[in-house]
Amino acid sequence: MPTDPAAPPEPATSPMPLALPASLTVNGRLHPLPGDLDGAMPLLWVLRDVLHLTGTKYGCGVAACGACTVLLDGQPVRSCVLSLSAVGRRAVATIEGLGEAQAPHALQQAWIEHQVPQCGYCQSGLLMAASALLARKPRPSDADIEAAITGLCRCGSLARVKVAIHRAAVRLQAAPASSRVGQDVASPSTPPLAPVSAPPSAPPAAPASPRGQPGTSG
Numbered sequence: 777m778p779t780d781p782a783a784p785p786e787p788a789t790s791p792m793p794l795a796l797p798a799s800l801t802v803n804g805r806l807h808p809l810p811g812d813l814d815g816a817m818p819l820l821w822v823l824r825d826v827l828h829l830t831g832t833k834y835g836c837g838v839a840a841c842g843a844c845t846v847l848l849d850g851q852p853v854r855s856c857v858l859s860l861s862a863v864g865r866r867a868v869a870t871i872e873g874l875g876e877a878q879a880p881h882a883l884q885q886a887w888i889e890h891q892v893p894q895c896g897y898c899q900s901g902l903l904m905a906a907s908a909l910l911a912r913k914p915r916p917s918d919a920d921i922e923a924a925i926t927g928l929c930r931c932g933s934l935a936r937v938k939v940a941i942h943r944a945a946v947r948l949q950a951a952p953a954s955s956r957v958g959q960d961v962a963s964p965s966t967p968p969l970a971p972v973s974a975p976p977s978a979p980p981a982a983p984a985s986p987r988g989q990p991g992t993s994g
């Protein structure tokens with residue numbers, strides 16, 4: 777049937793609402809999510825603004841810089857361009873789960889020893905990408921590191937990143953399995969642990985200096 781050129785345009789069909797998961801597993805803990813979230817919300821903002829896990833950083837917003845890198849079932853992803861609905865039931869690992877101030881991951885120890893960070897802004901993304909690399913390849917070559925570490929660092933730390941990854945790899949291989957603190961952060965098989973309460977409405981206290989524990993500042 778011919779279309780009347782004078783007829784008003786068809787109203788645009790509204791896009792299908794994206795499914796919203798009821799909870800999100802982050803660093804082995806089950807976080808209930810508010811019911812009014814938009815499933816299109818990037819994972820980065822869910823982590824930072826809803827769960828108040830501010831160690832993951834916003835840099836470019838277009839999947840170019842890697843500052844927002846987290847692990848999804850052990851695989852590094854750019855959380856600035858990954859919608860919450862696309863995460864589904866997969867497990868998220870962030871810098872907050874890599875190690876603690878009293879028990880840093882071998883990568884964080886090596887980062888400190890080799891004074892990797894300058895401003896620190898890119899470091900959580902680099903550390904998460906490095907943890908995924910070591911889980912997949914315990915003794916990576918320089919080429920492996922260059923292929924896996926695709927984040928940018930405006931402070932020029934990438935040469936020290938490479939040295940520190942080699943150092944952490946040696947340390948992890950020398951350590952007994954029971955003492956490899958945080959090594960399993962990149963493992964997709966880590967089961968969800970105890971659920972945590974709904975996120976508080978107020979932001980947390982000021983974060984520690986990036987020099988103290990690489991990659992966890994706000």
Ligand code: FES
Pocket residue numbers: 833834835836837838839840841842843844845854855856857
């Ligand atoms: S903020 Fe996501 S890649 Fe730059």
Ligand code: FES
Pocket residue numbers: 892893894895896897898899928929930931932933
């Ligand atoms: S951007 Fe400053 S340490 Fe990488």
